[in-house]
Amino acid sequence: ALQAMMEGLQVLTLEDVVSEADIFVTTTGNKDIIMVDHMRKMKNNAIVCNIGHFDNEIDMLGLETFPGVKRITIKPQTDRWVFPDTKSGIIVLAEGRLMNLGCATGHPSFVMSCSFTNQVIAQLELWNEKSSGKYEKKVYVLP
Template structure:
C-alpha cells in the first residue's frame, strides 16, 4: 500500500494499513515528515517509483493532482485508488472521466483504460471515509462534540470577564485534559496520579495541565 502524505491523516492511514499486514510505502515533500515516516519503519519513495508496484493507493495530502492520469496509467490491473485528504482533484479524476466506467457497487467503480486494464476507484475520488464508510467513528465524534460543548461553557462562563475578546482561540490545555478524563472513564482506563514531589520535580500542577500550550501530541 502506498500512502501520500505523512501528516495526521497519513499517519493514521499508514498505521491502519500496517495493522492489516500491508507493506506500507509513503511519499512526502516535507523532510521532517519524511524522516518521521522512515523512523517509523515505512519506506519513503516517490509516486513515480510506486505507481506500477503498489496494490492500494491512498492520498492524504490536501493537495492537487497528487495522483495524475499518467500515474494511474502505470498502475497494476485492479489497483485500488482512494482519497482521504481533500477534494476529488487530489486524484486527477477529471482526466479519466473519458474512459469507460463500470459500477461494481455504489461508490466503487472500475475505470477501464484503453488497453483493457482496470483500476478500482473508491468514492469517485472523494473522501473515502465518508463515501464508502459511515464517516468518523462515533467515539471520535463524542470527543469532538465534548470539546465543542466545553468550549462553549468556557466562553459563556467568561462572557463578562474580557478574557476572550472576539478572535480564534486554541482550547486551553486543562479543558482538553478534562475531555480526555471523561472519555477514559468509558474505556475503563486507570490514570496514574503524580505525587506532590513528582509534580514539583517536573514543574507542573499535580492536577494538570501536564503539558505546555504549544505541546503537540
C-alpha cells in the first residue's frame, strides 16, 4: 500500500470499496483477508480470487457453510456462489486457492527448471567464493 501511495495511486481499505469493485485479488500472504461478510456486500457477479502465498486469504469455509448458499459450477475452477436472501452472487476462481495454479498451467516445468538452475549456480558461486570477500551484501548478476 505504501508503494502504491508513493506512486500516486489511491489506496483504500476493503471496507471502503467492497460494494463498488468488480474484481478482488488477494496478494497479501495473510489469512482471513476476504470474509463472508465482505462477499455478501459485493456487487452481483464480482470476481474473487487469490494469488497470495496460501489458500487461506479467502474465507471459503465460511462461504461453503453459509446457510442456504448455492454453488453453481460455471466451468472447472470457476464457481458462482449465490446468497439466498439477495439472490445475487459472486464468482470465485480456483476455489480460493492460488489461481495461477488452479486456473492455468501454473509454472511450466521449463520455467521452474531455469529458476532452480539459477539458484544452484548462485549457491555454488557463493560457496566457492565464501572466504574471498568477493561478494558484499548486494544484488549481483549471475556469473
